[in-house]
Amino acid sequence: MLPYGRQTIEDDDVAAVATALRDDFLTTGPRVEAFETAFAARVGARQAVACANGTAALHLAMLALDVQPGEVCIAPSITFLATANCARYVGAEVVFADVDPDSGLMTPRTLAEAIGRVGGRRLRAVLPVHLRGDVADLPGLQALAQAAGAVLVEDAPHALGGAMRFGKKNERVGDCAHSAMATFSFHPVKTIATGEGGMVATNDDQLAARLRTLRSHGMVRPEGCEPWWYEMPELGFNYRLPDILCALGLSQLGKLDRFAARRRALAARYHDRLAPLAPLVRPAASPGWSDPVLHLMVTLIDFQAAGRGRREVMETLRAQGVGTQVHYIPVHRQPYYRARYGELDLPGAEAWYARCLSLPLYPGMADTDVDRVTAALGDALG
Template sequence: MARPVLPYGRQTIEDDDIEAVVAALKADFLTTGPMVEAFETAFAEKVGARHAVACANGTAALHLAMLALDVQPGEAVIAPSITFLATANCARYVGAEVVFADVDPMSGLMTPDTLADALKRVGDRKLRAVLPVHLRGDVADLPGLAALAGDAGAVLVEDAPHALGSTMTFGNVAERVGDARHSAMATFSFHPVKTIATGEGGMVTTNDAGLAERLRIMRSHGMARPEGAEPWWYEMPEPGFNYRLPDILCALGLSQLAKLDRFAARRRALAKAYEKALAPLAPVVRIAARPAWSDPVLHLMCVLIDFEAAGVTRREAVDSLREHGVGTQVHYIPVHRQPYYRDRYGELDLPGAEGWYDRCLSLPLYPGMADDDVGKVAEALKAVLKL
């Protein structure tokens, strides 16, 4: 009989979540109803932003952010190479060109130094936005990145799907990811492996009422309703998209959001247990570096492994760990390596991204893990790496 495998991530759906969805199914609105605004209001309050706009998924959130900023074809957007494809793709959706920034090889995060290098490669294009990614849940240096972006005439858009619940301290000021103190907008995803789940879903937070209104218009076909017009009247100044999030999923989101503090505490406890359990495996195995200002709710438990020192390839380690009942994943293949971007921009030398990719592996991390699962993962890793 095959051994059950711990996945690297998994949703936590409980009876009250199911009840919330059933109640929404029995209500008058399945979409574009009151649950959408309720979810948006609760989310904005939770992260400390003035506005939150729900949408179909995290990719839609990034695309809407580019539309809200009116990024134009031929303009430039800077994104780190260590991220999911959507961070770069959102710029291409609006015809902008992507300039890839390198990352710190120990944390996977864009830094002021790697952003400064990317700025040199923007050339004569107009830079509109910089998209730092809060990889794993750890927070990038927002004040440092915002200062550089501002000097270049651009704004930050935080790609924050990994970091719901994460907090940070800059200059003795406690902040929350999503409060948009340093950025024009922050985007989130509610994919099942994220901190809260709606199945698929996304959110954009901002403190700018004008941006919030444009986000809402562009998520619903570009339809605007002029003040004082007949109740059936709408106008479309420009085409938008059907990026709405249904009431059914917003009901699940509201139920999940009420558990965020519990989910966050559990993830932090599991991360602490990993720190203790993996310490004896150093220096071959190291947990990804954490910036001093960051207090993350980790979405991913990323470790950096010296596979050469261990005498095994990553593929061999992944397969052997699965035989031991441990599922893993790699986050991420550098986006600048993808055929589309390589064909468009040529070969890039981003040693930090390559160094991160060569060693990274994501271990199981989700609230439903049992207390002794972390120890089992550590023992499996020790055996597979022959430590």
């Protein structure tokens, strides 16, 4: 069975974890700082703060910005639940932005429309998602957010290893050249895995210090106090990432270039093998400035023209050993958000959702697996 995504764990990853298990620290130890330092260097940010998972990274970002109840955060409707939920965790309200129907990304146009729905409330944060691994228009989004008095926070768990070129400048996902923070996830299907884990990258030393305090119960140890003394001036959370998982993260980070190259090669093969299925099937659109390391191989399928429903196609593929997934159900459709904000008309998100289907993509795949998947897809669509 080919799942839509899976981790690549090798003998040296296992050995790194085994070594950590034999050392003195299982929870917070020297590998946490080592992983943070290596990650920051890899993405080009001044600081990186490890935490329990990608959702915790988003929650910490909202806490570090001191987002308050009643204030507003804007998130695209095509994303995982956590992008919107992190605002609700701190009592803020969510305004959902529409997306480009072919890339799934928030755009300056859809952000401007969402800002128009904020009304008289204070807009605090804009959270673009680098969906699939493709980078949103950061300069365009930043300009609109800044004009509205808001902070840009990149939700980048799909995009580790990706690059972009805005104008004449080469940039890396996570360098925070256009944002206050960028958040990442190390869930098993992501580009590198720690089992569960997350990271917040930033160029702001004060934000980094606050993130570290908030991930550990809000505790601080004032200078000059007794060695056992600690204080909790504000409420924090236990969002720490254990040393043993950072050992795995360090080992995986060392393979990022290899993983990225393999994902890019597989994506290129998909583009070639899917071409004969056009216009019925085509890969999701990639902006010209984005050089992604794709986390998801999303195809956009005209199921109506094919005369086959998505469920039927997925079940047919599964019977042939090909796993697929849908990324994502528009978050504004979720019962919680419909009850809170009512029905919304976001046609780009609806058009994306109606057509999207994620095919298997992970470094352990062989070239022939891509051929098998695309042939099976052609058969499933008749």
